[in-house]
Amino acid sequence: MMTKFKITLLTLASMAVGFILFLSADHIDAPKVTDSAQDIADYFAFQNPNNNDNLVFAATVQGLLSPGATADAAFDENTLIEFNIDNDGDNIEDLVIQAIPRDGKMIVFGPVAPSMKGTESSIMSAANRVEAEITLYGESAKTATNNGVTVFAGPRDDPFFFDLGAYSAILGGTATGFSNPGTDTFAGTNVLSVVIEVPKSQLGSATTLNTWVETKLKR
Amino acid sequence: MTFSNKFFATLTMLLLCVFAFSSCDDDEMMDSDFDFTGVYDQADQKGRPAINTVFVGESRKDEFNETTPSTMGAAFASAFESRLLALNAGYTTNALGLDATTFTSVLATDVLSVATDKPTTFFDGTNVLTGRTLADDVIDVELLLIFGGPDGSANPGLTSDNVDANDKAFSNSFPYLASPW
Incomplete structure (x- = not known):
């Protein structure tokens, strides 16, 4: 009887925690895909700090994973993670780098001119191909390289930092400014990440690229 | 039998x-290759940090995520301008010298510009939007441009969230992101 009562309490407590996490994730930016493999958490594009010849693209998905939930988080074989690169200033992708998981590997194609542009994509499976084993929670990072393109896929600490709680309180009218010190809403949480390093020479000759990441779901 | x-x-x-x-x-x-056939439809999109979070109202967040960047400006620029003026009714220009219409028309096309011939920074006071490194305090930059006025001194309680760095150190080598908790 006592045990049953304890179990009920534990269940209620974990439900409450789940609800709070759900709410905070839901209020970020993607009501329809929240908590799914399509939910992009963040995006970065930067020059390799030790090699000016290479650019690095990094996308994170499925944010706000607790350490206990990280081992079970997985990429989805029906969800394409696509890095888009416009090198002539019209905000239409001239090149894509496509990452699609298959059988424990992240398979990356490109950079390559896509056959379909905009909201629809097909996988450019004849392009330069890198197969990186997806790093599992607790393993050291596994990477793979082909033709100068290097790939990592797997769980990482969420690199984003922001007092989202204070921002929401300001918007909600329960605070008039940020606290000092602030509280990093993303501290102690993990994400799934795909990191791809590419020689600039494979991205065209423009001095400014317009770039973005998309998740695309198989129809 | x-x-x-x-x-x-x-x-x-x-x-x-x-x-x-x-x-x-x-x-x-x-050669037993995997199946890569089929058409994939856009479900989520991101260029600059927190643009959808800050500038898109709850009712249009999914629509924004399913829009391709080249058509975002026409569809969302006026909503972004209304949102900016709702967040900061006193907005005139910002530290980049952009008035409300110009600033929001830039933001509504959610792409991250990356320079191939300059060091990467979201905004370091001199270089503007040459990409985004892991350590860039992008939220403070955006708050400063939204709330800080022409010289960054307006609304001091709203121009920094006072979280200046990640909770784990980044690596200087591939894959750069820190190992998980």
Whole structure:
């Protein structure tokens, strides 16, 4: 009887925690895909700090994973993670780098001119191909390289930092400014990440690229 | 009875052999590659940090995520301007010298510009939007541009969230992001 009562309490407590996490994730930016493999958490594009010849693209998905939930988080074989690169200033992708998981590997194609542009994509499976084993929670990072393109896929600490709680309180009218010190809403949480390093020479000759990441779901 | 049992056993073995052989042939001929066919439809999108979070109202967040960047400006620029003026009714210009219409028309096309000939920073006071490194305090930059006025000194309680760095150190080598908690 006592045990049953304890179990009920534990269940209620974990439900409450789940609800709070759900709410905070839901209020970020993607009501329809929240908590799914399509939910992009963040995006970065930067020059390799030790090699000016290479650019690095990094996308994170499925944010706000607790350490206990990280081992079970997985990429989805029906969800394409696509890095888009416009090198002539019209905000239409001239090149894509496509990452699609298959059988424990992240398979990356490109950079390559896509056959379909905009909201629809097909996988450019004849392009330069890198197969990186997806790093599992607790393993050291596994990477793979082909033709100068290097790939990592797997769980990482969420690199984003922001007092989202204070921002929401300001918007909600329960605070008039940020606290000092602030509280990093993303501290102690993990994400799934795909990191791809590419020689600039494979991205065209423009001095400014317009770039973005998309998740695309198989129809 | 015995005969028919034997007959079926032999038939079953024959069938198994045929299947085994044909699957061997398939492996050799097709190199057993994965299925990459089909059409994939946009479900989520991101360029600059927190743009959808800050500038898109709850009712249009999914629509924004499913829009391709080249058509975002026409569809969302006026909503972004209304949102900016709702967040900061006193907005005139910001530290980049952009008035409300110009600033929001830039933001509404959610792409991250990356320079191929300059060091990467979201905004370091001199270089503007040459990409985004892991350590860039992008939220403070955006708050400063939204709330800080022409010289960054307006609304001091709203121009920094006072979280200046990640909770784990980044690596200087690939894959750069810190190992998980």
